[in-house]
Amino acid sequence: MKTRISTKLLTALKQHALNVRRAVILTSAKAGSVHIASALSPVDILTALYFDALNIDPKNPNDPNRDRFILSKGHGGLGLYCVLAEGGFISQKLLSQYGQDGSILTVHPVLRAVPGIEATTGSLGHGLGMGLGMALAQKRDKKSGRVFVLLSDAECDEGSTWEAVMLAGHLKLDNLVVIIDYNKLQCYGKVKDILDLEPFADKWRANNWETVEINGHKFEEIISALKNIPIKHDRPTAIIAHTIRGKGVPFMENNLEWYYFNLKPAELDKTLAEIY
Amino acid sequence: MRTAFVEELTKIAEKDKNVWLLTGDLGFSVFDDFQKKFPMQYLNVGVAEQNLISTAAGLAMSGKKVFVYSISTFMTMRPLEQIRNDLCYQNLPVYLIGGGSAFSYSTFGGTHFALEDLGLMRMLPNMAVSAPGDALEVRALIRDVYKRHRPAYIRIAKKGEPVIHRPTDRISLGRAAKISDGKDVSILVSGRQLANAFSAAETLRRDNISCRLLSLHTLKPLDVAAIIKAAKETKGLVIVEEHFKNGGLGTAVAETLIQEGLSVPLVSIGIKDEFPKGSGSQDYFLNKCGLTSKGIIKAVNKILNRD
Incomplete structure (x- = not known):
C-alpha cells in the first residue's frame, strides 16, 4: 500500500513546510507567544494535508462536499494559521496581526474566525466528538467529504476522546481519520512517565479502527497513509504519527521548556538561521 | 410533558x-x-x-x-x-x-x-x-x-402534569405567560409548580386575595418587563421553583429588581443550599421545601402580613 510520491511534490511539500516553520518562528517571536514547539511538531502533517491530501479549495472554503480538518490540539493553532496563510486561505497581513490587541486569531482556533477553521478547540478532548458528528452527517447525507482530526498524544488521556473512539468504530465511520501527533511530551514531562499510552496502536485497533504508524516528519510516509483513506472499508482510520516536539528548530527539539517559553527578539536571527 | x-x-x-x-x-x-x-x-x-x-x-x-x-x-x-x-x-x-x-x-x-x-x-x-x-x-x-x-x-417534567393553560393561550419563549391577573401579590413560577401556584391563587381568590400568576417558563431570555410590572403593580413577589434558591428564577428576579432599583417584598420558595437527604416520594421532598399549594399560600400571606 505504499504510494509513490513524485520528486516534484516532495520538493514542493518540503519548501512549504520550511516556509511554515519560518512563519511560526517569526510570528511567535513578534507576538511573544508560547506553545511554539507544539505548533512545530505537526507542521509536516499539516503541510501534507493542506497541500496534497485534503479536498479543499481556498476559493470555496464552504463547499458542502469538502473535506474537513479539525485541529483538536488547539494549542498548535499558530502552526495551522501559518499553513492557512501559506495556502492562501488567509492573508499574510492577518497572520502578522497574530497576538496583537483586537486580532481575530487567538492562540487556540475559533470556528469560522477565518476560512478553514472548522471547529473551536483549545480544551482537549472535544475535537474528535465534533469530527465524528461531521463524518456521520456526511455519511447519512451521502456526501463525499471526509473528516480529519489531529489529536495530541496527551489528548488521549481524556475520557471524552475514548467515548468518541468507541462510537466511531461502532458506527463504522470510514470517512473519519484521526492523526495523532505523538511527540511523546506533555505539559509536565514524558508521556510514558506521566500516563503511558502504550500499547497505543492496540488501543485503537481494539476499538475497531484501522491503525497505522508512521514517521510524522517523512512526507513519503505521511502521504502514503493519507492517500489510502479508508485503508479498510467500514473502519475509521487512526494514523499514529511519531513526531518530535519542536521539530525543525534544533534547540527546541524534544525540549519540554519550549511548551512554555517565548522567543526573545535577540534570539530570532539565530533561530531562523537554524531552521531546517 | x-x-x-x-x-x-x-x-x-x-x-x-x-x-x-x-x-x-x-x-x-x-x-x-x-x-x-x-x-x-x-x-x-x-x-x-x-x-x-x-x-x-x-x-x-x-x-x-x-x-x-x-x-x-x-x-x-x-x-x-x-x-x-x-x-x-x-x-x-x-x-x-x-x-x-x-x-x-x-x-x-x-x-x-x-x-x-x-x-x-x-x-x-x-x-x-x-x-x-x-x-x-x-x-x-x-x-x-x-x-x-x-x-x-x-x-x-415527566409524570402527567395537569394542563393549566387554555388551548388558546399565546405562549412564547422569553415571554411570561399571565395565567391570572391580580393586584395583591404576584406569584412568579417556573416549571411543574405551575399547577400548585394555580391552585394556590384560586384558593386565595376565594379568600378575597387577588394574585397575579405569571408562568416564567423561560429563565433566559428573561421577561424583565413583566417582572418590573409585577413589582410595581402588586405588593410583593412570591417566587416558586423546583431548583436551588441559588442561581435559578429567584436569583434572576432578584438581579432584575436590584438593577432596576426596585425594592419590594420577595419570598422565594425553592430548595435550600444543601443536598436533600434520604429517599421518599416526590411529594415528600416537595413538602419539605414548601413547594406545595399550601406553602405558596403561606408565602403570599407573609407578604401581606397575614400570617
Missing part, C-alpha cells in the same frame, strides 16, 4: 429532514416511534454524555438541527464544558432536553436530583433556558427553540 415533547418533535422532523434526535441511552421506549419513523435522523450514542454533546455539535456544524435527550442531571453537568465550548461558544442549533424536575427520581438519591441545572445553563451566553409548566408550554417552547436556531436547554 415528555410525550408532548416527542409529539412536537415528530411534527417538526416530518417537515425538516435536518432535524435529529440524539439520546445518551435514556428515554427507554419513548423514542421507539421516532426511531422507526426517522431512522436516519436518530442516534443513541451510548452512555457517553460528553461525546453526546460534541457529536451533536459536529452534526449542527454540518447543517443539522439537533435535539438531545438525557436526564436533566446528566444532560447538564457531566458535559458542561462541551455545552459551553462546543454548543454555546460556537452558537449552534442544538436543543438540550433534560428529563425530570428536581425530585422526579425521588427515590433514586441525590445523584438524580436536578437542583442546579437551570442555574448552570443560565450562566452560558447564547443559551435559552426554560422550565415549562405544562404540556402546552412544552409544545410552544419546543417550536420556539427550533425557530431560534441557537443553543437551548429545556427541562421537562
Whole structure:
C-alpha cells in the first residue's frame, strides 16, 4: 500500500513546510507567544494535508462536499494559521496581526474566525466528538467529504476522546481519520512517565479502527497513509504519527521548556538561521 | 410533558429532514416511534454524555438541527464544558432536553436530583433556558427553540402534569405567560409548580386575595418587563421553583429588581443550599421545601402580613 510520491511534490511539500516553520518562528517571536514547539511538531502533517491530501479549495472554503480538518490540539493553532496563510486561505497581513490587541486569531482556533477553521478547540478532548458528528452527517447525507482530526498524544488521556473512539468504530465511520501527533511530551514531562499510552496502536485497533504508524516528519510516509483513506472499508482510520516536539528548530527539539517559553527578539536571527 | 415533547418533535422532523434526535441511552421506549419513523435522523450514542454533546455539535456544524435527550442531571453537568465550548461558544442549533424536575427520581438519591441545572445553563451566553409548566408550554417552547436556531436547554417534567393553560393561550419563549391577573401579590413560577401556584391563587381568590400568576417558563431570555410590572403593580413577589434558591428564577428576579432599583417584598420558595437527604416520594421532598399549594399560600400571606 505504499504510494509513490513524485520528486516534484516532495520538493514542493518540503519548501512549504520550511516556509511554515519560518512563519511560526517569526510570528511567535513578534507576538511573544508560547506553545511554539507544539505548533512545530505537526507542521509536516499539516503541510501534507493542506497541500496534497485534503479536498479543499481556498476559493470555496464552504463547499458542502469538502473535506474537513479539525485541529483538536488547539494549542498548535499558530502552526495551522501559518499553513492557512501559506495556502492562501488567509492573508499574510492577518497572520502578522497574530497576538496583537483586537486580532481575530487567538492562540487556540475559533470556528469560522477565518476560512478553514472548522471547529473551536483549545480544551482537549472535544475535537474528535465534533469530527465524528461531521463524518456521520456526511455519511447519512451521502456526501463525499471526509473528516480529519489531529489529536495530541496527551489528548488521549481524556475520557471524552475514548467515548468518541468507541462510537466511531461502532458506527463504522470510514470517512473519519484521526492523526495523532505523538511527540511523546506533555505539559509536565514524558508521556510514558506521566500516563503511558502504550500499547497505543492496540488501543485503537481494539476499538475497531484501522491503525497505522508512521514517521510524522517523512512526507513519503505521511502521504502514503493519507492517500489510502479508508485503508479498510467500514473502519475509521487512526494514523499514529511519531513526531518530535519542536521539530525543525534544533534547540527546541524534544525540549519540554519550549511548551512554555517565548522567543526573545535577540534570539530570532539565530533561530531562523537554524531552521531546517 | 415528555410525550408532548416527542409529539412536537415528530411534527417538526416530518417537515425538516435536518432535524435529529440524539439520546445518551435514556428515554427507554419513548423514542421507539421516532426511531422507526426517522431512522436516519436518530442516534443513541451510548452512555457517553460528553461525546453526546460534541457529536451533536459536529452534526449542527454540518447543517443539522439537533435535539438531545438525557436526564436533566446528566444532560447538564457531566458535559458542561462541551455545552459551553462546543454548543454555546460556537452558537449552534442544538436543543438540550433534560428529563425530570428536581425530585422526579425521588427515590433514586441525590445523584438524580436536578437542583442546579437551570442555574448552570443560565450562566452560558447564547443559551435559552426554560422550565415549562405544562404540556402546552412544552409544545410552544419546543417550536420556539427550533425557530431560534441557537443553543437551548429545556427541562421537562415527566409524570402527567395537569394542563393549566387554555388551548388558546399565546405562549412564547422569553415571554411570561399571565395565567391570572391580580393586584395583591404576584406569584412568579417556573416549571411543574405551575399547577400548585394555580391552585394556590384560586384558593386565595376565594379568600378575597387577588394574585397575579405569571408562568416564567423561560429563565433566559428573561421577561424583565413583566417582572418590573409585577413589582410595581402588586405588593410583593412570591417566587416558586423546583431548583436551588441559588442561581435559578429567584436569583434572576432578584438581579432584575436590584438593577432596576426596585425594592419590594420577595419570598422565594425553592430548595435550600444543601443536598436533600434520604429517599421518599416526590411529594415528600416537595413538602419539605414548601413547594406545595399550601406553602405558596403561606408565602403570599407573609407578604401581606397575614400570617
